[in-house]
Amino acid sequence: MIARRLLLGGALALPAIGARAQAAWPDRPVRFIVAFAPGGPADIIARLLAQALSEVWPHPVVVENRGGAGGNIAAQVVARAAPDGLTALLTTSAFAVNPSLSRNAGYRPQEFAVASVVAGTPNLFAVRGDGEVRTLRDLVEIGRRRPVNFGSAGIGSTPHLSAENLLKTIAKVQAEHIPFTGAGPAMTAALGGQIDMASVALPAAVQIVQSGRARGLAVTSARRVAALPDVPTVAEAGFDPIVDLTWCCVLFPAAVPEAVLEKVNADINRLLATPAFQARLAATGFDPIGGTRAENSRFVADELQRWGEVVRGLNISLD
Structure with a gap:
């Protein structure tokens, strides 16, 4: 069980979004650029979200996989996309690691706005x-x-x-x-x-x-996971405990209007609160995280700091 999913508790206490913003966006299909190849966590979350959001948005969500360079290629594509809210980055916690691995990751975290931290595993x-x-x-x-x-x-x-x-x-x-x-x-x-x-x-x-x-x-969890109950934790396998989380998030170019970011956040939080979507997450080993835009932005900022310390401690660098 992932403690940070408790962010979901306050997810529905969100600022109201004007009717005009809700009606105007999206006026065309939305692209989810996935930072990794099909079959991985970002791809799984992207496709679960795309299916569900296509049912509530007036236009469909299209999933595009742009794997490579540890997620950096997709990040570069989205960072340079028009800030119209029609192109989003679906990535993992690698987003918080890569800037510490190299001074030339190809993007800066400040180029993005966090719409949602969806789930973790x-x-x-x-x-x-x-x-x-x-x-x-x-x-x-x-x-x-x-x-x-x-x-x-x-x-x-x-x-x-x-x-x-x-x-x-x-x-x-x-x-x-x-x-x-x-x-x-x-x-x-x-x-x-x-x-x-x-x-x-x-x-x-x-x-x-x-x-x-x-x-x-x-x-890499503190206790065994329900989806694979026979697999031990690292500690149970006889080694020092490792408790690491891969989380998946939805990011947009930083200049995307706040009303769009809030709408995406609210719509995803509503999905995360439904038993049907929670069951889909649990079946693949995910726990929901969710939360307000402010909570999710703090989460990513904290992870950038934490993984930077891990990278320095392991003495890993691409430079």
């Missing part, structure tokens, strides 16, 4: 289901004999940093990171034996682990 360490590795301890023991590698949704994703922390800092084994354009491709590589382990946000692997094609070694 722990990260999962997973391997192919029919392989020799059955526990996290097995993988670490292999790493003591030879270097191991792991894949993630990209450099700067929180699953990347979770695995760096586990393998290099806690277990002290030699490990190489293999970045992919999304969690889906990373899981595909793990299933194909091209990498030793995938470190991904939980929703990208829930169905694959449930089917037995992959084995979950551990989740």
Whole structure:
């Protein structure tokens, strides 16, 4: 259970939006630019939102995947988009990591306005289901004999940093990171034996682990998750606890009118408050977060600071 989802409690106490703003926007289809390849957490949230919002907005929501560079390519596209509220960035907590990894991430957080922090999920360490590795301890023991590698949704994703922390800092084994354009491709590589382990946000692997094609070694949460009750936490697997969260958010260019941002925030919060949408999130391993625009903006600002400290502590840099 993610404590920060408690933000949802105050989500419906929102400023009123003028009837004119509600009627005027959107006057054309809205594009959700997803920062990663299909199958990952941002893509899952984008498609859940697109389906639901298309039913309440006068024009549909179109999902476009622009994976690459750890989410930076999509961020650059949206940062340069017209501030008409018709182009949004659907990304993950990688947005809060990348500016600390490189002085040339291609965007500045100040170029964006936070409409909603939608949901969050722990990260999962997973391997192919029919392989020799059955526990996290097995993988670490292999790493003591030879270097191991792991894949993630990209450099700067929180699953990347979770695995760096586990393998290099806690277990002290030699490990190489293999970045992919999304969690889906990373899981595909793990299933194909091209990498030793995938470190991904939980929703990208829930169905694959449930089917037995992959084995979950551990989740980065304080307690086990309902979607995968047989997968232990990192602490239960015998290592120092790791409690890391991948969250998904909706961002717009900073100059988008406040009335549009408030409407998007309110409409998403209404979805998050419905049992049907909550059930869809839970089925894939997500917990709702939600909250007002001000709460969500503070959340992202706090995460920028926290992950900056993590990056410096792990001594990771792309410069």
